[in-house]
Amino acid sequence: MSPATVVCASVLGLVMLSGCERPARVVGARRDLRAGTKVTLSDVQPVVLDMAPKPTLHIEVERAARVIGATLARDVREGEAITVDDLMPHRTRVQRPDTSRQRRGGRGRRASA
Numbered sequence: 001m002s003p004a005t006v007v008c009a010s011v012l013g014l015v016m017l018s019g020c021e022r023p024a025r026v027v028g029a030r031r032d033l034r035a036g037t038k039v040t041l042s043d044v045q046p047v048v049l050d051m052a053p054k055p056t057l058h059i060e061v062e063r064a065a066r067v068i069g070a071t072l073a074r075d076v077r078e079g080e081a082i083t084v085d086d087l088m089p090h091r092t093r094v095q096r097p098d099t100s101r102q103r104r105g106g107r108g109r110r111a112s113a
Contacts, residue, residue: 022051023048023049023051024048024049024060025046025048025060025061026046026048026060026081026082027045027067028044028045028047028079028080028082029043029044029045029078029079029082030042030044031078032075032076033072033075034072034075035073035074035075038069039067039068039069039072039082040069044064044068044082047079047080047081056083057085058083058084059082059083067087070087071087071088072086072087073088
């Protein structure tokens with residue numbers, strides 16, 4: 001390796017290291033919360049974390065609405081950040097097909113003579 005390559009790699013490494021810790025405001029627990037708790041606005045507070053510049057499972061304060069009304073899948077301690085994995089999956093209601101016509105023999109059928 002040439003000396004210029006080594007210097008560039010060193011500078012690039014320092015730039016990458018200096019950007020690794022950036023504070024982020026995420027949603028955290030205001031008090032100890034038990035698994036199965038339906039989260040309310042009074043249960044959460046902003047928590048400041050040092051985060052790497054990559055996607056995380058933490059929920060930014062600006063997106064706090066996705067936590068309100070959700071059910072916790074695990075216990076979360078006071079001051080601890082709430083992550084996407086801490087929330088129970090949202091289940092959508094699936095509509096079942098209307099089978100009432102089949103049970104009654106169907107409507108549009110003509111009676112056999």
